[in-house]
């Protein structure tokens with residue numbers, strides 16, 4: 339194995355697995371597998387890149403660090419020469435963590451400083467300039483992310499935000515240095531390390547910037563960021579003759595289908611609204627869930643009755659609805675109960691024969707994927723930027739784990755077709 343990724347959530351893991359499997363146009367990527375948590379045994383010998391999905395974005399700092407270091411140990415034991423800590427392209431974190439503490443702990447474990455911290459993902463509209471994160475034409479804190487149910491992002495200056503989470507100063511490699519190319523980036527990172535800065539925000543506003551950053555990191559032991567930071571990494575291994583740039587075929591999976599949405603992002607709510615125009619959808623009431631009046635068994639008939647019609651169940655609410663529910667029951671309690679509902683529902687759906695499953699929302703996907711005994715996931719074709727088809731050979735299921743913010747407006751119906759091996 340060449341490259342090991344520690345991802346702080348499950349949709350993020352499939353996002354970066356997609357980037358690594360795809361590689362740069364005309365070059366191909368790495369043979370990539372996604373794992374649900376730290377695997378018990380060794381990876382299959384053909385795996386060149388392993389992505390370990392953790393659910394550490396919203397747990398305590400200590401727990402996030404503990405799990406991330408355990409993942410690092412497994413990846414080291416598989417022989418990886420480079421490690422990536424993958425977090426969200428919208429830098430989802432609180433003033434306490436978990437990006438800073440996990441990034442610093444991994445860097446300390448690997449004895450490195452001046453480590454790239456770059457959440458940029460231009461094809462999804464995330465760019466960084468002078469350490470400020472933009473989502474399309476908006477600063478992060480004006481993009482809707484200030485309303486996120488678990489990690490409200492209230493500062494677009496991610497260098498300043500990250501410094502709240504770290505023990506050491508945070509560096510910056512500005513865009514003019516990035517545009518000067520890989521050698522200039524490498525020199526700036528070395529200078530940052532000499533200043534004892536463990537993590538260094540690196541600007542990037544387009545894919546070429548990310549490719550240059552990737553080239554600068556050819557020999558870096560640790561890289562951190564969104565999936566974009568991995569764009570140039572497979573090419574380094576191919577150039578060194580360590581990987582061949584193979585593609586992975588996907589024949590499609592037929593069978594009953596289900597869509598579950600727990601993300602409250604504007605993008606997901608828009609996709610639900612569009613899906614509802616021509617497909618059966620059912621809203622899950624948070625009040626009824628909290629009162630114990632609705633559980634997985636109540637939702638199962640809806641999916642059975644609507645087989646073949648891409649049925650969708652969602653809890654997704656507007657910022658005002660989310661705020662009201664959190665005030666009434668507490669943020670953690672709502673998240674826990676909804677996670678448990680979606681997890682239990684997914685288990686029953688798969689036991690009932692569902693073979694194509696789409697989940698919207700990182701935490702929600704984590705809860706669902708942990709509940710299903712999926713084994714390792716093979717990375718199939720890209721549905722939309724950051725969202726690949728995932729195939730569980732163990733359970734013969736095709737999945738899509740969609741970040742709340744990702745996907746075209748007609749994502750749900752289109753993705754269902756792709757899971758079946760058809761292009762819409």
Ligand SMILES: Nc1ncnc2c1ncn2[C@@H]1O[C@H](COP(=O)(O)OP(=O)(O)O)[C@@H](O)[C@H]1O
Nearest residue numbers: 487601653655660663673676699700701702742
């Ligand atoms: N109606 C709601 N009110 C409050 N919280 C909700 C509601 N619906 C979902 N949630 C919670 O909001 C969080 C959404 O996070 P996540 O699934 O990661 O989506 P995203 O990918 O948009 O971040 C989850 O913890 C989920 O349980």
Ligand SMILES: O=C(O)[C@@H](O)C(=O)COP(=O)(O)O
Nearest residue numbers: 349350353426427700741742
């Ligand atoms: O980097 C990204 O934006 C995604 O890969 C990601 O991490 C998604 O997180 P959620 O929005 O919580 O699904």
